[in-house]
């Protein structure tokens with residue numbers, strides 16, 4: 578099999594890239610290791626920056642998003658049993674975010690791709706990228722019990738943190754920057770209307786908690802738990818009890834309980850692989866970088882990477898110049914590091930480390946108090962939360 582761009586992975590990065598290339602008249606083949614059902618139901622991110630919404634709309638994936646997505650103009654910070662609302666449009670010149678689940682983004686993009694895009698092969702596991710430093714890179718893969726080869730002009734590794742694409746970059750050219758956190762998130766889905774109409778990020782002596790949502794009738798909630806915790810060891814009653822304690826306010830706000838339909842534990846990690854390109858192999862999304870989920874940047878970063886790649890390849894097609902492909906890694910990494918910084922700051926602002934000293938606890942409260950009382954500090958948070966520009970080259 579042969580194509581211009583071989584895409585490994587049908588998460589949000591790979592699926593959107595296939596769409597953007599299709600719209601630019603560039604053919605591609607997507608190889609996805611798992612089946613369609615798995616990809617469409619893997620519960621993950623829920624917050625789309627304005628820039629991500631604009632890109633999805635322009636790619637033709639905006640119809641259901643516009644109908645079912647929930648526009649949010651702010652978040653609430655909760656600490657010391659008090660509440661502080663951050664008003665995004667007022668602080669950023671009109672920007673907001675949209676609540677629309679990653680599962681739904683993937684469903685919409687898969688439907689478009691199968692209707693009029695290039696091949697999207699499920700249960701096609703990439704084994705290795707060969708010849709990344711030549712003009713004819715190849716992806717060896719296994720599909721329907723057979724090994725096959727995809728010959729490409731370019732390969733984009735959108736295969737997430739556990740993928741194989743990264744391995745094709747020689748170790749001596751690679752620098753990895755990483756940090757793990759001594760806690761994790763227990764995430765639940767519950768069949769109950771969200772108890773607040775905006776997201777609530779709570780800092781509490783017992784640990785962090787987050788109230789989010791998937792729809793007007795489905796709540797998504799997260800609880801800081803021990804690193805390596807087992808979701809099944811948490812009973813539904815214990816989860817609700819702990820959430821109630823961490824969200825408690827002095828004004829009597831109430832958390833509504835409901836049937837829990839899913840629970841899982843997510844580890845917290847920061848990770849950046851530099852460079853994001855080697856020859857004709859490009860890395861995008863979680864294949865190149867991971868942020869801890871506080872601040873909801875993972876999916877939005879993946880979108881930024883593939884937009885940058887699609888624009889760079891279109892520029893090459895139109896002008897013959899490789900200038901933007903050459904700048905790919907540096908262009909993406911500027912935005913990646915801003916998101917790494919923000920995600921790290923939000924994480925350390927709101928979580929309680931097992932070895933945290935009382936001094937550090939007071940510093941967290943002082944930083945929160947600063948955000949609540951200084952327009953400059955609050956604007957810094959609002960600008961980062963609603964998103965950094967994708968790539969300056971337009």
Ligand code: FAD
Nearest residue numbers: 586588589590610621622703736737862863873874875876
């Ligand atoms: P992925 O979504 O990981 O997609 C990669 C795809 O590649 C997968 O479909 C995988 O099956 C496929 N693949 C892997 N290896 C191969 C191979 N060898 N051959 C073929 N296909 C392969 N972000 C937030 O903003 N908020 C959250 O609450 C949040 N929760 C998360 C919870 C979990 C458990 C995880 C892992 C991530 C979470 N994230 C969250 C991050 C966000 O979901 C990711 O940043 C986003 O999915 C990145 O998209 P991606 O397309 O780069 O990678």
Ligand code: DHB
Nearest residue numbers: 622623789870871872873
């Ligand atoms: C969600 C996840 C996040 O990491 C976050 O900061 C906000 C919302 C969510 O899954 O809804």
